[in-house]
Amino acid sequence: MANLFRLFAAAPFTARFGMIVILIVAVIGLFAPLIAPYGETAVVGAQYEPWSRQYLLGTDNLGRDMFTRLVYGTRNTVGLALLTTVIAFTIGSILGILAALLGRMTDRILSRIIDVIMAIPSLILALMLLTIVGTSIASMVFVIALIYVAPVFRLARASAQTVVVMDYVQAARLRGERLPWLILREVLPNIASTLVAEFGLRFCFVFLFIAALSFLGLGIQPPTADWGSMLRENATLISFGDVTPLLPAAAIALLTVSINFVIDWMLHRASGLKD
Amino acid sequence: MSRIWVLLGERLALGVVTLIAISALIFLGVELLPGDLAQQILGQSATPETVEAFRRELGLDQPAVQRYFQWLAGALHGDFGNSLSNNRPISELLSARLGNTLFLASFAAAISIPLALTLGVLAALYRNSVFDRLCNVVALVCVSLPEFFVAYVLILFFSVRMALFPSLSNIDAAMPFGELLYRSFLPALTLVLVVVAHMMRMTRAAIINVLASPYIEMARLKGMGRLRVILFHALPNALAPIINVVALNLAYLVVGVVVVEVVFVYPGLGQLFVDAVSHRDVMVVQSVGLIFAAAYILLNLIADLLSIVSNPRILNGEG
Numbered sequence: 001m002a003n004l005f006r007l008f009a010a011a012p013f014t015a016r017f018g019m020i021v022i023l024i025v026a027v028i029g030l031f032a033p034l035i036a037p038y039g040e041t042a043v044v045g046a047q048y049e050p051w052s053r054q055y056l057l058g059t060d061n062l063g064r065d066m067f068t069r070l071v072y073g074t075r076n077t078v079g080l081a082l083l084t085t086v087i088a089f090t091i092g093s094i095l096g097i098l099a100a101l102l103g104r105m106t107d108r109i110l111s112r113i114i115d116v117i118m119a120i121p122s123l124i125l126a127l128m129l130l131t132i133v134g135t136s137i138a139s140m141v142f143v144i145a146l147i148y149v150a151p152v153f154r155l156a157r158a159s160a161q162t163v164v165v166m167d168y169v170q171a172a173r174l175r176g177e178r179l180p181w182l183i184l185r186e187v188l189p190n191i192a193s194t195l196v197a198e199f200g201l202r203f204c205f206v207f208l209f210i211a212a213l214s215f216l217g218l219g220i221q222p223p224t225a226d227w228g229s230m231l232r233e234n235a236t237l238i239s240f241g242d243v244t245p246l247l248p249a250a251a252i253a254l255l256t257v258s259i260n261f262v263i264d265w266m267l268h269r270a271s272g273l274k275d
Numbered sequence: 276m277s278r279i280w281v282l283l284g285e286r287l288a289l290g291v292v293t294l295i296a297i298s299a300l301i302f303l304g305v306e307l308l309p310g311d312l313a314q315q316i317l318g319q320s321a322t323p324e325t326v327e328a329f330r331r332e333l334g335l336d337q338p339a340v341q342r343y344f345q346w347l348a349g350a351l352h353g354d355f356g357n358s359l360s361n362n363r364p365i366s367e368l369l370s371a372r373l374g375n376t377l378f379l380a381s382f383a384a385a386i387s388i389p390l391a392l393t394l395g396v397l398a399a400l401y402r403n404s405v406f407d408r409l410c411n412v413v414a415l416v417c418v419s420l421p422e423f424f425v426a427y428v429l430i431l432f433f434s435v436r437m438a439l440f441p442s443l444s445n446i447d448a449a450m451p452f453g454e455l456l457y458r459s460f461l462p463a464l465t466l467v468l469v470v471v472a473h474m475m476r477m478t479r480a481a482i483i484n485v486l487a488s489p490y491i492e493m494a495r496l497k498g499m500g501r502l503r504v505i506l507f508h509a510l511p512n513a514l515a516p517i518i519n520v521v522a523l524n525l526a527y528l529v530v531g532v533v534v535v536e537v538v539f540v541y542p543g544l545g546q547l548f549v550d551a552v553s554h555r556d557v558m559v560v561q562s563v564g565l566i567f568a569a570a571y572i573l574l575n576l577i578a579d580l581l582s583i584v585s586n587p588r589i590l591n592g593e594g
Binding site: 014115116119120121123124127128129130131132134135204208211212215216217218228231235238239240241243245246249250252253256257259260261264 | 293296297300301304305412415416418419420421422423424427428430431435436442526530533534537548549551552553555557560561564567568571572575
């Protein structure tokens with residue numbers, strides 16, 4: 001604990017700011033039902049009420065409390081982004097290590113498939129896949145996870161390739177260990193730090209991606225509260241000069257900026273670069 | 276000199292192969308639709324006879340491979356078939372919108388590239404100064420902002436509060452050029468803010484990378500000014516990575532227009548694409564997807580070709 005505090009104190013201002021924001025978002029997401037004054041989809045007043053004691057940030061286009069929706073949106077948007085990133089990392093790193101371990105045809109076939117996925121711009125690919133599987137939360141998670149398997153695969157394969165030629169992996173092979181053992185006990189521990197650093201970065205992309213899809217009306221579907229679709233639903237209010245609809249978008253921006261500040265600092269520390 | 280042609284040829288062939296693979300993937304995706312396209316469109320209540328007739332009209336009674344080649348050949352001639360939702364030829368929908376999207380992307384590129392290069396050179400020149408740090412933080416913030424957030428903030432300030440620019444850029448080809456620029460200024464500015472940060476940071480990094488070389492020290496020791504050293508000694512050698520980043524960002528621009536077009540109701544390909552996805556108009560999605568993918572691959576290809584060409588080692592046959 002004392003170590004953590006020292007690390008925190010030594011961090012530059014931007015990184016400290018980022019860590020505090022991430023902590024706040026995590027707390028809000030975890031304890032959403034305790035913090036929110038109303039139910040997630042409860043209609044509590046008239047449409048577009050102004051900010052007041054009763055409705056902290058006013059109400060939305062259907063008369064639901066904005067503050068409540070924002071709090072639940074934290075849980076839904078961030079939670080789904082986390083789930084999607086975890087799925088993409090699990091599949092991507094296992095396939096990547098597998099390709100590095102087995103080599104030959106497995107490696108070649110997997111790499112070519114990944115090359116094709118990477119050659120299509122991700123938003124375009126996602127929209128095309130969503131046309132095929134239809135729009136729902138499950139299909140959105142599936143589609144985005146599938147797209148982000150590609151960069152994770154490349155990273156895992158590249159870092160695993162330097163590990164699989166090590167003597168201890170050869171020894172394990174000669175001992176007759178099976179594939180799951182080789183993947184989980186020999187290779188994965190040695191590339192874990194690289195993957196963890198990448199995780200934060202990819203989470204940001206996935207998070208923005210989910211927000212963008214929901215904003216386009218193709219991601220998280222109403223009445224579930226989420227930051228992207230909240231902006232879409234209340235965008236008309238902006239033309240009257242009201243900033244309320246921008247709050248969910250500002251929350252998205254604040255969280256990604258914070259994560260990027262922290263990652264930037266961590267990369268800087270890890271690389272030991274001064275310039 | 277022959278080595279460079281081999282390299283360029285290899286890269287070009289790879290690009291063509293990728294494009295064909297992707298067109299096959301796009302086509303195959305629709306084949307994987309649960310059930311049958313005709314059934315899907317007509318709904319559960321359609322009689323088997325109407326479904327059969329509609330299948331014949333769409334050409335679904337022919338084998339998939341044959342239809343794929345017909346589709347590809349049609350696409351090469353600019354004939355993409357008919358839209359499912361209004362039965363008009365897709366090429367009619369595409370032509371004007373493709374022009375609009377390219378106009379918006381080039382407008383954004385015309386502002387962002389000179390701006391990014393200037394800022395990058397200045398940041399490298401005054402590195403570790405307050406100006407450089409400020410540039411770095413602003414760049415990091417810009418990279419992390421979602422496009423729609425930037426777009427709505429611009430709308431709030433420039434069109435609602437100050438009433439300088441329109442918030443809806445409903446342009447058409449008949450408007451005079453100045454009017455076009457005026458109406459598409461806010462979407463272009465949004466795109467500029469999104470891409471300029473990345474280009475600027477890469478320009479700065481590329482120049483600083485070169486600044487560590489002995490010939491830079493030599494130039495400084497001769498008594499040259501810092502700006503002169505950067506412009507005439509560092510920049511030409513940092514050009515290859517910079518060109519690469521610029522081309523990659525152009526590729527991003529073409530794709531990044533989707534969200535921005537939706538916000539500003541700009542009549543481009545991106546909006547057509549999103550509409551088609553929500554109506555599940557598979558034919559339009561296929562065609563627009565193919566165009567976007569092709570543009571993206573083409574610009575990436577150009578980035579690769581330029582970085583091969585601008586590498587003096589390969590150019591002089593030493594590599």
